[in-house]
Amino acid sequence: MDGGGDQSGQAQKQKGAISNIVIIIAMQSEALPLVDRFHLTEDPHSPFPQGVPWVRYHGSYKDLNINLIWPGKDPALGVDSVGTISSALVTYAAIQALHPDLIINAGTAGGFKAKGASVGDIFIISDCAFHDRRIPIPVFDLYGVGLRKAFETPNLVKELNLQVAKLSTGDSLDMTQQDESSIISNDATVKDMEGAAVAYVAELLKVPAIFVKAVTDIVDGDKPTAEEFLQNLAAVTAALDVAVEKVISFINGKSLSEL
Numbered sequence: 086m087d088g089g090g091d092q093s094g095q096a097q098k099q100k101g102a103i104s105n106i107v108i109i110i111a112m113q114s115e116a117l118p119l120v121d122r123f124h125l126t127e128d129p130h131s132p133f134p135q136g137v138p139w140v141r142y143h144g145s146y147k148d149l150n151i152n153l154i155w156p157g158k159d160p161a162l163g164v165d166s167v168g169t170i171s172s173a174l175v176t177y178a179a180i181q182a183l184h185p186d187l188i189i190n191a192g193t194a195g196g197f198k199a200k201g202a203s204v205g206d207i208f209i210i211s212d213c214a215f216h217d218r219r220i221p222i223p224v225f226d227l228y229g230v231g232l233r234k235a236f237e238t239p240n241l242v243k244e245l246n247l248q249v250a251k252l253s254t255g256d257s258l259d260m261t262q263q264d265e266s267s268i269i270s271n272d273a274t275v276k277d278m279e280g281a282a283v284a285y286v287a288e289l290l291k292v293p294a295i296f297v298k299a300v301t302d303i304v305d306g307d308k309p310t311a312e313e314f315l316q317n318l319a320a321v322t323a324a325l326d327v328a329v330e331k332v333i334s335f336i337n338g339k340s341l342s343e344l
C-alpha cells in the first residue's frame with residue numbers, strides 16, 4: 086500500500102512476520118502500566134460501537150502495531166468490566182475491527198500452591214477451560230468445560246524461561262467447593278475470570294491466542310482471596326508488565342511458526 090515502505094518492513098512481511106497484535110486486559114490497573122511502557126495512546130475514534138465503555142490504546146513498538154483493549158468501567162457501577170462476558174465481547178469486536186495476527190490475553194490470576202504456584206509467578210498458559218459451567222448431560226458437559234489449547238509458543242517459553250501451566254476460568258473471584266473440584270479436574274495451576282472466554286472467541290474467528298497470567302493470590306492458602314489480591318495487585322502488575330514487554334520483544338520480527 087505505501088509504495089515506499091522501508092526495507093526491513095518489506096522483508097518482515099515477506100517472511101510472514103507478525104505485525105498486528107491485540108492485547109486484551111480486563112483491569113485498568115493492569116492496563117495502564119503497559120500503556121505507559123509502550124507509549125500507547127487512546128484512540129479518539131474508537132472502532133467500537135458508540136456508547137460502549139471499551140477502550141483501544143494503540144501505538145507502534147519496534148516493528149509491531151500494538152492495540153491494547155480494555156473493556157473499561159461498567160457504565161452503571163464504575164468498576165472494571167471483569168469477567169467472561171465483557172472479555173468475549175471485546176475480543177470479538179477487536180478481531181472484527183483490527184484483524185490481529187495474534188491475541189495476547191494478559192492479566193492477574195489466583196494460583197494453587199498445591200500445583201507449585203507462588204505470588205508473583207508468571208505463567209504462559211497451555212490450556213484454558215471453564216470451571217463454573219456445569220451441564221451434566223452427555224456432550225453438553227464437555228461443551229460447558231470448553232477446553233481449548235492456547236497457541237503453542239515453545240521457543241518463547243524456552244528463551245524467556247517461563248513456566249507453562251493450565252488455566253481455569255469462571256465468573257467469580259471466590260471459589261465454591263464445586264468450582265474447586267472442576268478446577269482440579271481441569272488440572273489447572275491458575276484461575277482467572279477471562280482466559281477461556283478469550284480462547285473461545287479466538288478459536289471461533291481463527292486467530293491464534295496466547296495467555297500471560299501473573300499470580301496475585303494463592304487460592305488454596307489461608308488468606309482471604311479478595312484481601313490478598315488487593316494487597317499484591319500493584320507489585321504483581323509490575324511483574325506482569327515486565328513479562329509482557331519481554332514477550333512482545335521476543336515476538337517482534339518473528340512469524341507465528343517461530344514462536
Ligand code: SAH
Pocket residue numbers: 111112165167168192193194195196257258259276277278279301302304310314315
Ligand atoms: N477490581 C476488583 C477485583 C477484580 S476481579 C478489585 O479491585 O477488587 C479479579 C480480576 O483479577 C479478574 O480480572 C481476574 O481475571 C483476576 N483474578 C485475580 N485473582 C483471581 C482469582 N483468585 N480468581 C479469579 N480471578 C482472579
